[in-house]
Amino acid sequence: MPYAFYEDDHAAFRQTVRSLVERSVLPYLEEWEEARLVDRSVWKAAASAGVLGLRIPERFGGAGTADYRFRCVIAEELAEAGAAALASGLAINEDIVASYLVRFGTEEQQARWLPGMAAGDVVTSIAMTEPGGGSDLRGIRTAARRDGSDWVLDGAKTFITSGSSSDLVIVAARTGETAGRARLSLFLVPSTAPGFQRGRKLKKLGLHAQDTAELYFDGLRLPAEALLGAEGAGFGQLTAQLPLERLSIAWRAVAAAEAAVRWTVAYTRERQVFGRRLVDLQNTRFRLAELTTEVEVTRGYLERCILDLNEGTLDAVTGAKAKWWATELQNRVVAACLQLHGGYGYMDEYRISRAYADARVQTIVGGTTEIMKDIIGRDLAGPKPGRNA
Template identity: 90%
Template sequence: MPYSFYEDDHTAFRHSVRGLVQRSVLPHQEEWEEARLVDRSFWKAAAGVGALGLRIPERFGGAGSDDYRFRCVIQEELAEVGAASLASGIAINEDIVASYLVRFGTEEQQRRWLPGMAAGDVVTSIAMTEPGGGSDLRGIRTLARRDGSDWVLDGAKTFITNGAGSDLVIVAARTGETAGRARLSLFLVPSTAAGFQRGRKLKKLGLHAQDTAELFFDGLRLPADALLGEEGTGFRQLTAQLPLERLSIAWRAVVAAEAAVRWTLEYTRERTAFGQRLVDFQNTRFRLAELTTEVEVTRSHLERCILDLNDGTLDAITGAKAKWWATELQNRVVGACLQLHGGYGYMDEYRISRAYADARVQTLVGGTTEIMKDIIGRDLAGPKPDRGA
């Protein structure tokens, strides 16, 4: 029996998602790009076709599904129309915040936030990166201190996806030290809390429709039940979610690359130069053959990773490998596709132009390529020998 990644349920779901994209995404992309923000009406529309809350338990209004292939379908349909900004924003809501709440949240926390997320009424973000901090989570300076039964939060975050429009933010903060190393904890911070301030909506090279912002916390007081999980377990919580988070980025990368190749094949079949179609030049055919092969091989590996994720067997190292490889591939492929478009590839009226700018951040977010390689390399090296033995 031939291998098939998707099943009938995924195909039926795709029809609904494709209709959503045609009705509620395509007509608004330029408007969102200019506003640097996706209108809240989209979230309600997405909830209406079951495209939100896939991992959220049914008792909270979600689908209660751990099958990540449904999320893969959404990513593919958004990639086909070049809606990378939206794909990234949804991933924060669905793959990160919803997963943290489902895995680590109390019944009360889940009851408060998950129904709104599934219904499209609550948009979320996660705040880890700080000014000057980059990938160094152990250097986090945002501080949460106890004051009676409450917590008081002070600090600043930057590069926060969905930061300008989110209703709930998961904030990573220091809550002490152990053996000279920072102890991190995660907090559920409503944007309505006194002391919560939004800074600039940041201007970026790409992903213009994705609202990215600075956030500030000035004496922000939180009740004891705002703590997500146990105090001091922030690193462990973050590590537990890494396979899913990195695979989410990797899948967005490969489907964006696939879409770029499809657009380019269509363009080179229609465009003529020197009396023949561009695709009839041997260089064009060879380049497209290379790109198609690279993308298909990468997709095949990621499909295996997703099935392992569904089974609960995907590890953080494999996730790191998938993330750096797929995002570097995306940049190579999209760059080559722009080249095959010639001067028109530089024009915003062609999707490849926006895809080129949108792709660049992929090797940075979720841990840079260099961080991924260091993680893999340290695992390969194994423990350092005891020189004193």
């Protein structure tokens, strides 16, 4: 029997997602790009279609499924539409914040936030990166101190996806030190809390429709129940969720690469040069053959990773491999496809132009390629002499 990644349920779900994209995404892409903001109405439309809150338990209004292949379908359909900004925002909401709440949240925290997320009423962010901090989570300076039963939060975050529009932000903050190292904790911070300040909406190379902002916390007071999980458990929580976060980025990367190749095959079949179709030139066929093969091989690896994720066996090192390889592939493939479009590839009226700009952040966000290679390399090197394994 030939291997099949998707099943009948996923095929039916794809039709639902495709209808949503045709109705509520494609007509508004240019408007969102110019406004540098995805309109909130699409979140409500996604919720009504059953495309939002897949991981959220049914008792809170979600679908209650841990099968990540449904999220893969969404990523593919948004990639085909050229809606990378929306795909990124949905990934934060669905793959990161919802997962943190489902895995680490109390019943009360889940009851407060998950129904709104599933209904499209609550948009979320996660705030880890700080000015000058980059990928160094140990160097986080944002701090939370106890004041009676409350916590008081001070600090700044940057490069926050949906930062100018989110209603809830998971904030990583220092809550002390252990053996000279920062002890991190995670907090659920409503954007309406006094002391919560939004900075400027950042101008970026790509993903223009995705609002990315700076956030500031100035004496922001939180009740004890705002702590997500145990005090000091933040680094372990972040580490536990990284395989999913990085695989989410990797899948969006391969979906974008596949879409770029499809667009380019279609373009080269129509484009005439020197009296022939562009695809009839040997160089074009060879290049498309290379790109198609690279994408299909990468997809095969990622499909195995997705199935491992579903089974709960995906580890951080494999996630790092998937993330760096797929995002570097995305950048190579999209650049090559733009080249095959010639001068038209540089024009924003062609999807490949936007895809080229949108792809660049993929090797940076969620941990740079260099960080991913370091994780893999340290695993290969094993424990240092004189240290326990």
